[in-house]
Amino acid sequence: MLQPRPRFPLPFYYGWIIVAISVLILTLAWSVRVTFTAFYPAMTEELGWSSGNGTLGYSFSWLLQIVFSPVSGYLFDKFGLRITISMGALAMVVGLGLLSTVDSLWAYILYFGVIIGLGESLLLLPMAAVLPRWFVRRQGLAQGIAATGYAIGPIVFLPLMNYLIESIGWRQSFLVFALIVGSLIPIALLLCRGYPEEVGQYPDGAAFPAEATQGQSVFGQEMEHPGPTLRQALSSMSFWALTTSFFFGVVSYNILLVHQLPRATVVGLDKSLSVSLFGMAGFFTFLGVIAGGSLSDRIARKWVFGAGSVFAILGLALFASLQGPEETWKVVIYAIATGLGFGFRLPLLTVIPADIFRGRSFGKILGSLQVGGALGGFVGPYLAGSLFDILESYAVAFALAATAVGISGLLVWIAATAGSSRARTTPSAAIAAAMLK
Numbered sequence: 001m002l003q004p005r006p007r008f009p010l011p012f013y014y015g016w017i018i019v020a021i022s023v024l025i026l027t028l029a030w031s032v033r034v035t036f037t038a039f040y041p042a043m044t045e046e047l048g049w050s051s052g053n054g055t056l057g058y059s060f061s062w063l064l065q066i067v068f069s070p071v072s073g074y075l076f077d078k079f080g081l082r083i084t085i086s087m088g089a090l091a092m093v094v095g096l097g098l099l100s101t102v103d104s105l106w107a108y109i110l111y112f113g114v115i116i117g118l119g120e121s122l123l124l125l126p127m128a129a130v131l132p133r134w135f136v137r138r139q140g141l142a143q144g145i146a147a148t149g150y151a152i153g154p155i156v157f158l159p160l161m162n163y164l165i166e167s168i169g170w171r172q173s174f175l176v177f178a179l180i181v182g183s184l185i186p187i188a189l190l191l192c193r194g195y196p197e198e199v200g201q202y203p204d205g206a207a208f209p210a211e212a213t214q215g216q217s218v219f220g221q222e223m224e225h226p227g228p229t230l231r232q233a234l235s236s237m238s239f240w241a242l243t244t245s246f247f248f249g250v251v252s253y254n255i256l257l258v259h260q261l262p263r264a265t266v267v268g269l270d271k272s273l274s275v276s277l278f279g280m281a282g283f284f285t286f287l288g289v290i291a292g293g294s295l296s297d298r299i300a301r302k303w304v305f306g307a308g309s310v311f312a313i314l315g316l317a318l319f320a321s322l323q324g325p326e327e328t329w330k331v332v333i334y335a336i337a338t339g340l341g342f343g344f345r346l347p348l349l350t351v352i353p354a355d356i357f358r359g360r361s362f363g364k365i366l367g368s369l370q371v372g373g374a375l376g377g378f379v380g381p382y383l384a385g386s387l388f389d390i391l392e393s394y395a396v397a398f399a400l401a402a403t404a405v406g407i408s409g410l411l412v413w414i415a416a417t418a419g420s421s422r423a424r425t426t427p428s429a430a431i432a433a434a435m436l437k
Contacts, residue, residue, distance in 0.1 A: 062377020144293015227359010288343015
């Protein structure tokens with residue numbers, strides 16, 4: 001068995017550097033999605049597209065995750081973190097740059113749906129898959145801190161991009177965004193490391209091999225058990241429950257991301273006020289991912305995920321009933337409830353699968369699980385936009401979003417319960433039984 005052999009022993013645990021890089025990568029990659037709600041009205045107005053057609057590029061970027069997520073998982077397992085992240089950042093830069101020139105629907109679908117969709121997959125999935133290599137006992141906390149990147153995007157980049165769009169136009173704003181995302185390439189090449197053993201350390205910063213949790217990697221080799229293969233995962237109830245849960249959860253979340261600003265402005269709320277309130281939702285998402293991730297290390301993860309689902313349902317249902325500017329208080333509660341609710345859920349979308357399927361093939365398994373989310377990301381925005389074209393109202397769409405959250409929460413409960421039984425029979429997943437039950 002290979003042992004860590006550092007050239008220069010570090011005085012701190014490098015896993016926290018990986019967490020910090022994860023925050024930055026998730027912030028920039030996810031901001032391309034969360035700011036689309038600001039680009040979307042400006043693009044459709046200038047190019048004369050319907051609400052449904054205006055979501056197609058964004059929706060295809062999700063649909064193509066059916067291909068891109070498994071490919072990303074394979075590249076991550078095969079070539080490692082630095083190469084995969086660098087390729088993803090480069091694809092995002094190219095896609096954002098090309099979006100500044102878009103003048104047709106097919107070009108928009110190609111640039112956003114294909115190029116940015118590929119880049120985002122190459123960024124998000126590896127950062128989610130690498131943290132279980134670095135953290136076991138504190139995996140929930142680590143994933144929770146990393147998931148603050150999902151919250152920082154709305155807080156920082158939604159108002160920033162809204163300001164830039166109004167100041168210099170949406171085309172130039174895409175170019176600015178491309179320059180910002182390009183900063184990820186040197187960071188990935190210089191700082192990303194795939195395993196703690198690469199810097200002479202063990203998972204969770206353990207001092208000796210005996211302290212490292214059974215089943216964790218040592219220079220890419222599993223210490224005791226390689227974990228389930230992709231084929232074995234595909235034969236489990238937990239895999240299919242999680243895949244279906246991802247579908248419904250992403251349907252809901254993408255209706256929110258793309259259509260919350262149009263929903264607010266259609267009923268007469270001030271756009272700047274709405275952007276500020278949705279940015280506030282990012283702050284509560286920030287609190288939610290930290291609290292949810294940390295709590296999940298102490299109590300059963302499915303309870304934490306369930307609590308987040310209840311918060312999100314309440315917020316979405318209230319937002320669906322919004323009638324006009326006199327009900328701005330509903331938007332405030334919506335921002336708080338959905339921020340906390342989805343915040344609780346976000347880190348566990350990786351932690352629960354890692355508890356069940358930890359091992360050498362986890363990148364491939366996680367990538368395959370994302371197929372459900374890919375379908376949901378395509379269906380959600382386009383469905384909501386098409387319903388608006390027909391009904392001239394977003395109320396039904398947000399009511400459907402609330403229902404989808406509830407279904408996804410129930411499915412995660414089923415997956416976690418089934419996964420707890422499976423974990424007790426697998427040496428590499430022995431720790432998961434206590435976390436999941």
